[in-house]
Amino acid sequence: MAGDQTAQGERGSVSLRGVTKRFGDMTAVDRVTLHVEPSEFISLLGPSGCGKTTTLRLISGFERPSSGSIMIGGIDATDVPAHKRNVNTIFQNYALFKHLTVAENIAFGLKVKRQGKTTIARKVNAALDLVKLPHLTSRYPSQLSGGQQQRVALARAIVNEPEVLLLDEPLSALDLKLRQAMRFELSQLHRDLGMTFIFVTHDQGEAITMSDRIAVMHEGRIQQLDTPLAIYERPASRFVASFIGETNLIDVTVTSVEGDLIRVKVAAGQSVLVAPTGGHTLTPGQVAAVAVRPQRVVLESPGTHEDATHALFPGVLRELLFIGDETRAVTELTDGSELIAVRHNQAGSHPFGDLRPGDHVEVGWRHGSACVVDE
Amino acid sequence: MSAPAAGKKYHRRLLLPGLSWISLTYVIPSILIVVYSLLTPQLGGGVVWDFTLDAWAEVFASGSRSNIGWQTVGTALVFGILATLVVSIPATVWARSVGRSEHRALAFGGVFGLLVAVNHLAGGYNNYSAVFARSVVWSLWATVICVVLALPLVVFISSRESRVAKNALLVAVMIPFWTSMLVRTFAIRFLLSNTGPLNNMIESLGFERQVFLNTRFAVVLGLVYTALPFMILPLYAAVERSDRAQLDAARDLGARPLRVFTEVFLPMVKPGLIVGSTMVFVLSVAQYLVPTLLGGGKTNMIANLLDLQFGEAFNWPLGAAVAALFSLVTILSLYLVVGRNEELDLA
Numbered sequence: 001m002a003g004d005q006t007a008q009g010e011r012g013s014v015s016l017r018g019v020t021k022r023f024g025d026m027t028a029v030d031r032v033t034l035h036v037e038p039s040e041f042i043s044l045l046g047p048s049g050c051g052k053t054t055t056l057r058l059i060s061g062f063e064r065p066s067s068g069s070i071m072i073g074g075i076d077a078t079d080v081p082a083h084k085r086n087v088n089t090i091f092q093n094y095a096l097f098k099h100l101t102v103a104e105n106i107a108f109g110l111k112v113k114r115q116g117k118t119t120i121a122r123k124v125n126a127a128l129d130l131v132k133l134p135h136l137t138s139r140y141p142s143q144l145s146g147g148q149q150q151r152v153a154l155a156r157a158i159v160n161e162p163e164v165l166l167l168d169e170p171l172s173a174l175d176l177k178l179r180q181a182m183r184f185e186l187s188q189l190h191r192d193l194g195m196t197f198i199f200v201t202h203d204q205g206e207a208i209t210m211s212d213r214i215a216v217m218h219e220g221r222i223q224q225l226d227t228p229l230a231i232y233e234r235p236a237s238r239f240v241a242s243f244i245g246e247t248n249l250i251d252v253t254v255t256s257v258e259g260d261l262i263r264v265k266v267a268a269g270q271s272v273l274v275a276p277t278g279g280h281t282l283t284p285g286q287v288a289a290v291a292v293r294p295q296r297v298v299l300e301s302p303g304t305h306e307d308a309t310h311a312l313f314p315g316v317l318r319e320l321l322f323i324g325d326e327t328r329a330v331t332e333l334t335d336g337s338e339l340i341a342v343r344h345n346q347a348g349s350h351p352f353g354d355l356r357p358g359d360h361v362e363v364g365w366r367h368g369s370a371c372v373v374d375e
Numbered sequence: 376m377s378a379p380a381a382g383k384k385y386h387r388r389l390l391l392p393g394l395s396w397i398s399l400t401y402v403i404p405s406i407l408i409v410v411y412s413l414l415t416p417q418l419g420g421g422v423v424w425d426f427t428l429d430a431w432a433e434v435f436a437s438g439s440r441s442n443i444g445w446q447t448v449g450t451a452l453v454f455g456i457l458a459t460l461v462v463s464i465p466a467t468v469w470a471r472s473v474g475r476s477e478h479r480a481l482a483f484g485g486v487f488g489l490l491v492a493v494n495h496l497a498g499g500y501n502n503y504s505a506v507f508a509r510s511v512v513w514s515l516w517a518t519v520i521c522v523v524l525a526l527p528l529v530v531f532i533s534s535r536e537s538r539v540a541k542n543a544l545l546v547a548v549m550i551p552f553w554t555s556m557l558v559r560t561f562a563i564r565f566l567l568s569n570t571g572p573l574n575n576m577i578e579s580l581g582f583e584r585q586v587f588l589n590t591r592f593a594v595v596l597g598l599v600y601t602a603l604p605f606m607i608l609p610l611y612a613a614v615e616r617s618d619r620a621q622l623d624a625a626r627d628l629g630a631r632p633l634r635v636f637t638e639v640f641l642p643m644v645k646p647g648l649i650v651g652s653t654m655v656f657v658l659s660v661a662q663y664l665v666p667t668l669l670g671g672g673k674t675n676m677i678a679n680l681l682d683l684q685f686g687e688a689f690n691w692p693l694g695a696a697v698a699a700l701f702s703l704v705t706i707l708s709l710y711l712v713v714g715r716n717e718e719l720d721l722a
Binding site for chain 1: 625630639642
């Protein structure tokens with residue numbers, strides 16, 4: 001078993017180095033390099049077809065990479081077949097064995113490893129406790145609810161004590177309420193087990209609430225790999241900015257780079273200073289975009305702010321939309337582009353003061369609260 | 376999923392066409408056959424309405440057993456035990472690995488061994504139990520061979536990515552049906568004959584010509600050839616409906632390919648295997664043309680025996696008794712394989 005040879009201190013780490021997977025003419029995973037620390041909870045986030053599930057299947061061993069290498073627990077696993085890898089998977093539709101009972105499903109991996117009957121029984125019960133499943137051991141999967149099936153799938157994987165647990169959109173088949181409860185339980189399970197979790201999802205909410213780090217994938221590549229906060233605050237690309245949360249994206253041209261600030265020219269008019277992004281370099285003359293969260297958009301009557309800390313543009317307030325605990329303001333700049341501002345509603349006061357649709361306004365952002373993203 | 380009371384009545388009426396057809400073509404003739412088997416034969420065909428058990432006595436007690444020496448009994452025993460082991464061991468291993476009752480697997484092997492022993496004992500004697508045993512044993516061989524041939528083929532077809540390729544291959548499976556069964560069986564007869572292509576090839580390779588025609592090899596080959604599509608089609612449907620993710624799950628949990636196959640793949644396609652095996656067995660055990668043309672036209676399977684009794688021998692009651700016993704054997708084996716399989720989902 002690969003686990004026995006695991007280098008000390010590397011147990012649970014996963015490294016992909018320049019991994020590419022092609023299916024015919026289609027490149028599903030394109031030169032992905034990723035290092036997952038032991039006990040880390042990492043999410044592969046992206047829309048369908050971005051290569052996240054293929055990446056997971058490369059780690060589990062169901063697919064062989066076209067090029068590149070995969071290390072699991074510090075050992076080269078590129079050519080190790082799936083059944084010899086010390087990783088286990090939670091499948092999207094659970095893939096429970098329909099002809100076996102709950103207990104037989106959970107015991108499958110242990111039986112394959114020729115463990116004794118009493119050991120198996122003890123471990124199966126412990127796993128059922130861990131996933132908080134009542135001991136419905138002699139039921140068949142078809143007699144269980146979706147949530148219960150999910151827990152059986154979890155128990156069937158973790159009972160083998162893998163180095164790494166791979167989760168392929170495990171919550172997508174559950175209803176909303178259960179999905180949110182399971183987020184919390186998965187995080188707790190991750191803390192209790194100390195296993196590495198690699199979690200594939202298209203749901204940014206799941207990725208943000210549970211992960212230590214998120215790898216945002218698009219067209220087979222990792223667009224950004226960072227903590228949820230960093231990805232939310234400093235998206236590295238237009239795609240990441242628009243995929244995570246709601247964002248205003250304003251087309252700009254870079255005019256100059258001044259230390260850690262970048263001066264950009266907005267189509268609506270003057271040059272403005274904006275905080276740069278985390279990693280990549282921008283050069284003057286380059287076309288880019290400024291990303292501003294609607295919560296950070298400054299929206300005031302003309303002349304309120306006259307200092308250099310803000311980038312403000314003249315515009316017209318077009319709409320005020322009340323949506324429960326928030327109000328959205330849609331403004332139009334002089335070049336016709338839209339900028340959306342969102343404020344929390346508070347009892348007794350209007351979140352946007354006296355502003356009404358049709359008013360002339362100044363709209364923009366404080367320099368530090370926006371960032372420039374690549375095309 | 377219970378339909379409302381009014382709907383139930385309506386549903387019951389839907390049974391009417393099928394039920395009347397079955398009554399007319401199956402239930403009434405079956406009763407007639409049982410009645411005929413209890414009558415006295417009339418010379419030149421037909422029956423005399425005198426009730427007697429003569430026909431049944433002949434079915435169970437014909438043949439001259441005095442010729443059977445100890446040696447025959449010994450070899451019959453050895454063959455019987457060997458056949459039992461050959462079927463029981465894999466069946467039991469499988470039953471144990473999937474957590475199913477081993478008794479049925481053992482019983483299945485036992486019945487097979489018994490049949491093989493009877494077949495051997497009665498081998499040279501043209502009595503009726505020998506014909507029964509032979510028909511059942513040969514049909515079982517045909518079923519097993521069909522499973523072994525169909526499984527890889529079906530997995531191959533099902534794993535094709537384009538729908539066009541899948542359909543083309545399925546049509547290829549069906550193509551033999553476009554030619555008359557009689558013509559196809561004569562073609563095999565020609566292929567296997569002493570001066571046919573198969574023997575020419577064997578000779579050109581430097582071996583001696585073999586006798587294939589009129590052997591059990593030729594008959595089983597014919598049975599397999601005729602029934603194979605009936606194994607392939609239901610098995611294909613089962614493989615198509617199967618959940619591939621479960622195969623991945625088994626591999627993920629550390630199962631080697633052979634284990635994935637026996638413990639996950641086979642149970643998953645079990646409905647298709649059962650339907651296919653039932654079709655192949657039922658079709659084979661009642662074969663007339665194949666044993667006639669490839670087995671040399673001797674009385675070697677049940678259908679030939681029936682033909683003989685209703686035809687040349689003009690012993691209608693005996694033929695009726697054979698037919699009744701035949702139905703009974705078929706219904707019993709169907710019940711054993713299909714009837715008690717409550718999780719069998721044929722949809």
